[in-house]
Amino acid sequence: MTTPILQFENVSRSFKKGRSTIIPVLQNIDLAVNQLEFLCLVGESGCGKTTSGKILAGLLSPSSGRVLFEGQDVARLKGDDYKRYRRSVQIIHQDPYASLNPTHSIYNILSYPLFRHGYAKNYAQARDRVGELLHRVDLTPVGDVIDKYPHQLSGGQRQRVSIARALTTNPSIIVADEAVSMVDVSIRISILNMLMAMQNDLAVTLVFITHDLALAKYFAWNGRIAVMYLGRVVEIGRTPEITENPQHPYTKVLLSAIPEPDPDRTRTKEHVALRSEDIPRLTELPPGCAFHPRCPWFVNGVCNTHVPHLALAPGGLSDTQVACIPLTQGAELKLYES
Amino acid sequence: MNDEVVLKVEDLSVIYNSPRGPVRATNNISFDLHKGEALALIGESGSGKTTLSLALIRMLAKSAEISAGKVFYTRDGKTRNVLDMSDREMRAFRWNDCAMVFQGAQNAFNPVLRIRDQFMDTARAHGRNDKEWVRQRTLELFKLVRLDSQRVFDSYPHELSGGMRQRTLLALGVLLDPQIVILDEPTTALDILTQRAIIDVLNEMQTRLNFSIIFISHDLALAAEMADRVATMYAGEIVEIGEVNQIFYEPLHPYTLGLLRSVPKLSHGQDELVSITGNPPNLIDPPSGCKFHPRCQFASEKCSREAPPLTEYDAGHQSACWHVDKVIEARKDLYKKKVTES
Numbered sequence: 001m002t003t004p005i006l007q008f009e010n011v012s013r014s015f016k017k018g019r020s021t022i023i024p025v026l027q028n029i030d031l032a033v034n035q036l037e038f039l040c041l042v043g044e045s046g047c048g049k050t051t052s053g054k055i056l057a058g059l060l061s062p063s064s065g066r067v068l069f070e071g072q073d074v075a076r077l078k079g080d081d082y083k084r085y086r087r088s089v090q091i092i093h094q095d096p097y098a099s100l101n102p103t104h105s106i107y108n109i110l111s112y113p114l115f116r117h118g119y120a121k122n123y124a125q126a127r128d129r130v131g132e133l134l135h136r137v138d139l140t141p142v143g144d145v146i147d148k149y150p151h152q153l154s155g156g157q158r159q160r161v162s163i164a165r166a167l168t169t170n171p172s173i174i175v176a177d178e179a180v181s182m183v184d185v186s187i188r189i190s191i192l193n194m195l196m197a198m199q200n201d202l203a204v205t206l207v208f209i210t211h212d213l214a215l216a217k218y219f220a221w222n223g224r225i226a227v228m229y230l231g232r233v234v235e236i237g238r239t240p241e242i243t244e245n246p247q248h249p250y251t252k253v254l255l256s257a258i259p260e261p262d263p264d265r266t267r268t269k270e271h272v273a274l275r276s277e278d279i280p281r282l283t284e285l286p287p288g289c290a291f292h293p294r295c296p297w298f299v300n301g302v303c304n305t306h307v308p309h310l311a312l313a314p315g316g317l318s319d320t321q322v323a324c325i326p327l328t329q330g331a332e333l334k335l336y337e338s
Numbered sequence: 339m340n341d342e343v344v345l346k347v348e349d350l351s352v353i354y355n356s357p358r359g360p361v362r363a364t365n366n367i368s369f370d371l372h373k374g375e376a377l378a379l380i381g382e383s384g385s386g387k388t389t390l391s392l393a394l395i396r397m398l399a400k401s402a403e404i405s406a407g408k409v410f411y412t413r414d415g416k417t418r419n420v421l422d423m424s425d426r427e428m429r430a431f432r433w434n435d436c437a438m439v440f441q442g443a444q445n446a447f448n449p450v451l452r453i454r455d456q457f458m459d460t461a462r463a464h465g466r467n468d469k470e471w472v473r474q475r476t477l478e479l480f481k482l483v484r485l486d487s488q489r490v491f492d493s494y495p496h497e498l499s500g501g502m503r504q505r506t507l508l509a510l511g512v513l514l515d516p517q518i519v520i521l522d523e524p525t526t527a528l529d530i531l532t533q534r535a536i537i538d539v540l541n542e543m544q545t546r547l548n549f550s551i552i553f554i555s556h557d558l559a560l561a562a563e564m565a566d567r568v569a570t571m572y573a574g575e576i577v578e579i580g581e582v583n584q585i586f587y588e589p590l591h592p593y594t595l596g597l598l599r600s601v602p603k604l605s606h607g608q609d610e611l612v613s614i615t616g617n618p619p620n621l622i623d624p625p626s627g628c629k630f631h632p633r634c635q636f637a638s639e640k641c642s643r644e645a646p647p648l649t650e651y652d653a654g655h656q657s658a659c660w661h662v663d664k665v666i667e668a669r670k671d672l673y674k675k676k677v678t679e680s
Contacts, residue, residue, distance in 0.1 A: 044529040154617055155383075184382040185556055189600045190613035211530070214559075218602035218609050243604060257534035259563035261601045263582050266563045277535050278499050 003071040004032035005173055005205055006056055006089065011065035013051055023282045025051045027231045028065070030310065033173065033207055036199060038223025040216040040239070041209045046282065047228040049209045050094075053175045056207060057091040087117055090166035094178035096158035100150040106134070106161055107146050113168040133164040138194060156187040163195065173205040174198070181210070192219055213258060217243045227251050230282065230290040233310060237320025247313055248322045249295045249333065272296055275336065289325065297333040299326050343412060344517050344550055345371040345394070345436075350407030352386075352393050361621045363389040363402070365574045368648070371518065376544065376551040378561035378582075380597070381571035384618055387554040388441075390571075391520045394552075395432055396420065411435065413517055433464045437511040438520040442527055444503035447495035453506060454491045457513060464514055472513075479509035482546060483539045501532035505539055512547055521553040525560060537563060558601050562586055567654075570594045573619050573629040576648065580655035589672075590657035592634045592665055598672060628660070636661040636668075 008031040014024045026048045033039050033056070041049045054060040055067060058074065067074040069085045077085055093099040100109060110133055111126040113119075120126035131142045137160040139145045150158055159179060166174050176195060180188045196219065198204045208219050216225055217239055225243070226236040227250065235248035246252045253272050260266040274294045280286050286293050292303040308323040314330040326333060348368050354361040364386040371377055379387045392398045394409060409420040413435060423431060432438075440446070448456060454476070461472045473491075480487035483505040490498065490506060498506065504524075511519050524540070525533040541564065544551060555561060561568050562582065569579040570593060578591035589595045596614040603609055616633035619625055625632050631641040640660055648658045659665065 044531070156617065184618065185558070185597060186382060186600055186614035187617065188613070189602075189611045190615075193611075193613065212602075213530075214602040214604045217604060218611060221608050240608075254530055255604065257530050258604055259533075259537065259557075259559040260604050261558040261562050261586065261598065262603060262606075263562045263586050265605065266559065271534065271538075274531065277501060277532065279529070279531075 002035060004034050004068070005070060006033040006207075007031070007068040007071075008052075008055075008062075009066040009068060011052075011055065011062040011067060013048075013055060013060065013063045017283075021283055024285070025231055025282065026055075026062075028309075029231075029233055031226060031233060031236075033205060036203065036205050038196070038199065038220040038239075039205075039207045040220040040223065040225045041207065041228060042211065042213055042216045042225055043228035044211060044279070046230070046279065048231045049211075049228050050177055052228070053091060053177045053207065053209045056173075057089050057175045058086055059091065083117075087169040088172045090169060090171040090174050092159075092162050092166050092174060092176045092179045095182055096150075096155060096162050097182070099162055100158055102150050105147050105149055106130075106153075109150075109161065110134075110165055110168060113165065117169050119168065119170075129168075130164075133167055134161075136167060137161070137164045138190075139164070156183050156191065159183055159191060160194075163191070167198075167202070170202075171204060173207065175207045175209065177209045178211070179208070180215070181212070188215075189218075195219075213243065213254065214260070227254070230280065230285060232290065232323060234291070234323045235320060236310065237318060241318045241320050245318070247318075247320055247327060248324050249297050250291050253294075253296070289323070296335055297326070298336040299331075299334075300336075302326060342373040343370045344373050345412075346408075346410040347371075347394070348408045348410070350390070350393060350409060351405045352389050352398065352402055353405045354389075354399070354402045356401065356622065359622045362624065363574050363621060364393065367407070367576055369569060369576060369579060371550050371552060373517070373550055374544070374548045375566040376553065376564055378565035378568045379552065379554045379571055380556065380558060380561050380568060382556060382618055384573075384621065385571040386574035387571055388522060389574075391438065391522060391552060391554055394420065394520065395436055395438055396423075396428055397432075397438070430465065433460070433516060434514045435516050436518040436520065437514070437516040439507055439511045439522065439524065441523040444500060444507050447503065447506075449495055452492060452494055453498075457491075457510060460510060460513060466514065475513060476509065479512060480506075482543055483509050484535075485509070499532075500528060501535055504528060504532070504536055508536070508539065508543065512543065512549065515547070516549060518550050518552065521551060523555055523557075524553055526555075526557070540564065558597060570597070573624055574621060575629065575658065577630065577659070578655075578657045579648070580652070580657075584652060584655045587672075588652070588655075588666075589669055590651055590655065590662050590665055591630075591659050592636055592661070592668075593630050595665055595669055595672070596633075628658070636664040 008029045011029045013026040014022050017023055043049045055062055107130055110130045114126050114129055120129055134142045139160050180191050199206055210216050220239045225239050226233045229250050235251045246255050256272045276294045288304040288306055289308050292298050302325050308325045310321040310323045311328040313322055313327045350367040352364045354363050381387050410417050411420050457476045458472055477487040480490055485505055525536050565582045568582050568585040569576045572593050578594050599612045614633055619629055627643050627645050628641045631637040646658045646660045648656045650656045
């Protein structure tokens with residue numbers, strides 16, 4: 001097997017709040033992003049998906065563990081190698097209203113990275129390249145957009161500028177953090193399709209971060225989904241298998257809870273009831289599996305004492321990995337009765 | 339649901355006076371709301387959903403003006419025009435008859451007052467001074483929304499999780515037994531599992547208390563789940579209105595069809611999604627004729643000249659489009675995959 005383009009090895013990240021409180025946002029994550037794949041990180045707010053994205057893109061460093069870029073530890077990269085890593089991995093932020101500097105024109109926003117990384121030597125070159133980029137993200141005619149300021153563009157157009165900016169350095173991997181969640185429904189798909197086309201046209205690997213499983217399914221149908229819960233990956237596998245045959249209790253509950261744009265289907269869907277509706281705080285994580293206080297298939301004496309690790313479930317037909325002790329021990333899930 | 343109409347909106351138009359000219363945020367809106375039904379207003383941002391609901395309770399910003407229309411409200415056989423009410427009557431109407439739960443309002447509780455005081459304040463402001471009654475009613479409602487009643491009653495907002503605050507807010511909305519509850523994006527910004535809990539609670543509340551709901555959302559899935567009837571809004575107008583199954587399975591307007599084609603579905607195998615081309619229109623200078631025509635795949639020359647009226651095609655199913663026949667032709671493949679699969 002070829003080396004993954006980016007890889008997490010036992011990555012943890014915590015943030016300090018005040019003097020003494022430590023918030024463990026990510027815990028012991030192992031994750032590989034393969035060359036030219038579609039990978040989706042899915043989870044609810046606070047599960048650590050954005051933090052993972054930022055660490056992938058080099059905007060944050062892990063508190064412990066290693067991030068490998070093409071097999072090399074990112075923390076040890078120096079000089080040109082480090083520059084190449086930062087150039088190769090780009091991020092698209094969630095909110096196009098906050099991520100573009102309002103005092104700079106679109107040309108300025110897109111030309112800074114070109115000059116900074118030596119892709120353009122002079123005004124004419126930069127202008128050409130910016131035009132190309134805008135064309136690439138369907139902001140045409142280019143002349144209408146290039147000298148405008150962000151406030152003159154709609155949300156969808158701004159997000160396209162954001163994508164164009166990520167493309168300035170010819171990256172080999174783009175992390176899209178909720179890239180369409182602020183965009184209107186009717187233009188969401190065109191932006192997604194554009195991102196998906198880049199994989200083919202520009203040989204870019206895409207990591208897509210979202211809370212919307214239906215969107216993840218559409219985006220990564222030929223790729224993989226990693227489901228995160230409270231700082232850990234609880235299930236990872238090929239998209240059709242995750243969405244059609246989820247293994248992990250959390251994924252099962254999540255899929256059963258999502259309303260669907262199809263009245264008959266959504267109203268006849270079976271809902272699995274949680275044992276508790278409250279999400280534990282990251283500062284007071286329950287021992288063992290973090291999902292155990294809510295899990296309908298809780299096993300006393302196992303789930304609340306041992307931390308589960310990602311592994312294949314024996315007897316499972318798929319190559320999906322789950323972090324659930326009863327499953328990985330080959331047991332059948334039984335509803336917990338107290 | 340029954341045929342008793344609690345709210346009848348006729349030709350309601352709202353104009354915002356902006357420095358760049360008047361913005362027609364909602365234009366000639368007409369619909370009926372029946373007792374005990376849930377009506378969903380769906381549309382993109384800027385389609386006028388929020389403006390419409392604010393107009394119904396006359397809470398619009400100062401720069402806005404209700405330029406035309408009537409809103410008839412019926413309770414116990416008496417019908418009044420909301421737009422003719424005096425300020426005092428209006429104050430009594432709000433919350434007692436028609437409550438609104440704003441978007442993100444779970445974060446709008448006063449952080450230094452206990453939940454119980456905020457409930458008491460609300461009741462007092464709307465003419466209910468009997469503290470014991472308020473306490474009883476609140477505790478009852480908390481049970482209905484599955485909250486640990488006494489604990490929540492005595493706590494401060496920061497002690498509650500987001501989902502609990504949202505449920506507290508729903509209880510606060512129906513505190514004075516209104517006939518109509520307007521919900522603005524009731525589940526946005528909530529996690530999926532919390533969202534599910536809120537949907538369930540809302541459904542239960544509605545069956546028990548039998549109020550009517552107008553809910554505003556951009557989320558088609560939520561409408562499919564909760565609504566009895568759905569109205570699609572585009573550029574300040576209702577372009578299609580009908581029962582939920584009519585809207586989702588037999589849409590008659592190209593915009594509704596476009597929306598349905600552009601939402602990813604979780605359980606239909608691989609999706610084939612098509613985006614609506616173009617951008618939402620500028621309401622200061624809207625397109626001529628049908629406002630959707632620049633983005634519409636069926637648009638003809640007539641569409642750019644004349645605005646189509648909202649016309650009834652099936653029982654209770656209205657659409658504003660000159661080319662309904664083409665939409666009917668095109669919608670055939672909407673759920674094609676579902677059919678071939680099953």
